[in-house]
Amino acid sequence: MPITNYGDLARGYEGQIARSEEWVARTGYNSTNAIIPFGRAVVRGSGSSGTDVAIALPSATGQQFMGIAVKTDVYEKNERTLTTQGDLGYEPKVPMAYLAEGLFYGYVEEAVTPTDTVFFRHTLNSTPGAHERIGRFRNDADTAKCDSTTRLRFLEAAGPGLVLMQVIKG
Numbered sequence: 001m002p003i004t005n006y007g008d009l010a011r012g013y014e015g016q017i018a019r020s021e022e023w024v025a026r027t028g029y030n031s032t033n034a035i036i037p038f039g040r041a042v043v044r045g046s047g048s049s050g051t052d053v054a055i056a057l058p059s060a061t062g063q064q065f066m067g068i069a070v071k072t073d074v075y076e077k078n079e080r081t082l083t084t085q086g087d088l089g090y091e092p093k094v095p096m097a098y099l100a101e102g103l104f105y106g107y108v109e110e111a112v113t114p115t116d117t118v119f120f121r122h123t124l125n126s127t128p129g130a131h132e133r134i135g136r137f138r139n140d141a142d143t144a145k146c147d148s149t150t151r152l153r154f155l156e157a158a159g160p161g162l163v164l165m166q167v168i169k170g
Contacts, residue, residue: 023102
C-alpha cells in the first residue's frame with residue numbers, strides 16, 4: 001500500500017543518528033548493572049572491559065560527559081533491553097556505541113530553543129515529571145539535578161519531545 005500522508009511518518013526516535021554525512025561513534029562498555037537507553041547522555045563509568053572505555057548513565061554532578069548512547073544495530077525488545085519505563089537500550093555489561101560527534105534526535109523534558117544552554121539530567125525529582133528520565137535534556141539545572149555541557153546544543157525550538165541536537169567534538 002502506498003504512503004499517502006507523509007505527515008504520518010515518524011520523525012525519528014530517541015538516539016537515532018539524524019544525518020549520515022558526518023558523525024563519529026565510539027565503542028564503550030556499559031559498566032553498570034542498568035540498561036542504558038538510546039538517546040541519553042552518557043558519562044565515563046568505572047571499571048573496564050579490555051580496551052573499551054567504561055560508560056554509564058549520569059548519577060551525580062561533575063561527571064565527564066562522553067556522548068550519547070546511539071542505536072547502531074537491531075535490538076530485540078526483551079527484559080534485558082527494556083527499562084521499567086519501556087525504553088529500549090543497551091543491556092548491562094555489554095559493548096555499546098556512543099555518539100562523540102554529530103547530529104541526533106534527543107528527548108527534551110521541556111520547551112527549548114537553539115540559544116539555550118543544554119543540561120542533562122543526573123538526578124530525578126522526588127516526584128518525576130512525565131518526561132523526566134536520567135540522561136534526558138532540558139535548558140536549566142532543575143535545582144542542581146542536571147549538569148550543563150558545552151558539547152551539546154539544541155538545533156531547533158521544540159519540546160517537550162524529540163528535538164534535533166548536536167554533539168560537538170570534544
